[in-house]
Amino acid sequence: MGIQITPSILSADFAALGAEIARVPSADWIHVDVMDNHFVPNLTLGPAMVEALVRSTTVPVDAHLMITEPDRNSAAYVEAGASSVTFHVEAAAAPVRLAREIRRLGARASMALKPATPIDPYEDLLAELDTVLLMTVEPGFGGQTFLELCLPKIRRCRELMDKHGVQTWLQVDGGISLETIERCAEAGADVFVAGSAVFDADDPDAMVAALRERAVTATT
Ligand code: DX5
Ligand code: ZN
Numbered sequence: 320m321g322i323q324i325t326p327s328i329l330s331a332d333f334a335a336l337g338a339e340i341a342r343v344p345s346a347d348w349i350h351v352d353v354m355d356n357h358f359v360p361n362l363t364l365g366p367a368m369v370e371a372l373v374r375s376t377t378v379p380v381d382a383h384l385m386i387t388e389p390d391r392n393s394a395a396y397v398e399a400g401a402s403s404v405t406f407h408v409e410a411a412a413a414p415v416r417l418a419r420e421i422r423r424l425g426a427r428a429s430m431a432l433k434p435a436t437p438i439d440p441y442e443d444l445l446a447e448l449d450t451v452l453l454m455t456v457e458p459g460f461g462g463q464t465f466l467e468l469c470l471p472k473i474r475r476c477r478e479l480m481d482k483h484g485v486q487t488w489l490q491v492d493g494g495i496s497l498e499t500i501e502r503c504a505e506a507g508a509d510v511f512v513a514g515s516a517v518f519d520a521d522d523p524d525a526m527v528a529a530l531r532e533r534a535v536t537a538t539t
Contacts, residue, residue, distance in 0.1 A: 320488065320509065322534045323347035324527045325381060327492070327514030328372075329363070329461040336368075337375040342523045345531075348381045348403070350492070350512045352461075353396070355386040358410050359459035366395040373400035381405060383431065383492070383512075385458045390417050397424040405429035405452050409436060418447045429490070433458060434466050438476045445485045450510065451476055455503070456493030461514040465494025470506050477507025500530050501537040 325348035331339035340349055351369055356362040373380050379402035386392055389406035390413060396404045404421045408430050411417050418428035429450035432438060434457060445451070453473055456463040473491065480487055490510035491503045500511055513530055520526035 320486075322504070322531055322538065323488070323510045324531050324534075325350045325490070325510060325512050326517040326523065326527060327352060327383075327461065327512050328518070330514035330518040336372060339518065340372065340376045340378065343517060343527055344378075345524050345527050346378050348510075349376060349378050350514075351380055351382050351401070352514075353382055353384045353386060354459065357387045358407065359385045361385075361459045366399040369396055369401055370399040379403065381427075381429065383452070386410065388412075393417060393421055394424060397421060397426040401426055403427035403429050403450065405431050405450065407431045407433070407458075408441065409433055414441075415444060415447055418444070422449070429488075431458075431492075432472075434469050438472055438479065442479050442483070445480060445483050445487050448485075448487050450488040450490050451480075452490040452492055452512075453508070454493050455491050455495065455499075458493070463494055465496070465499040467502075470502060473503060473506035473508050480507075495530070497529060497533055500533050504534040504537040 326343045327350040329352045354361045354363045381403035382396040382401040383405045421428040427449035431452035455469045491508040492512035495513045496516040517523045
């Protein structure tokens with residue numbers, strides 16, 4: 320699939336999200352951060368808003384669920400039209416069953432790991448997943464500093480994906496910018512979430528292009 324850039328609307332103007340999404344027409348995905356004030360200390364939006372956002376754009380939407388009980392709540396986001404649903408392994412009671420359910424309902428199944436969660440215990444799950452999301456900040460807020468300590472895990476995850484010959488995408492989220500994207504791409508990431516870097520830029524779509532170019536250059 321190659322390099323993909325997925326702007327996070329967490330750093331966009333919440334009073335004008337449809338218009339904000341229209342500012343990044345070259346995005347591969349739109350990343351929507353769902354937070355429940357329990358799994359993370361922040362509160363954002365739910366399925367009704369995801370449904371409205373999906374209707375507002377032709378770009379596919381990935382719902383990043385930073386919520387407790389994703390086993391009970393993920394289906395609503397597929398039904399809302401998300402093309403990918405990302406649940407946190409730390410919150411999932413039965414990640415294999417959940418990934419299979421998301422796929423069965425017709426979306427890509429994506430599993431996220433917080434910075435302190437190791438990838439090795441989940442080696443055998445890789446074939447069940449369309450995407451692994453490695454958080455490169457503690458989830459909850461945009462605009463945080465990239466955690467360099469996550470780089471070895473990105474490298475390890477890519478090794479495990481190669482070992483198993485899976486087509487699973489390796490996504491990173493948190494602190495991705497023109498300064499950090501090359502290191503993540505070199506380590507093996509291929510999908511890049513960027514919130515503040517994109518929406519704080521004067522020209523968000525030009526920033527999407529610039530991020531893409533950096534990542535492509537780092538991997539060719
Ligand atoms: C943080 C969210 C991220 C956030 C990233 O918990 O999952 O998607 O929007 O924002 P930046 O790119 O500003 O670190
Ligand atoms: Zn996110």
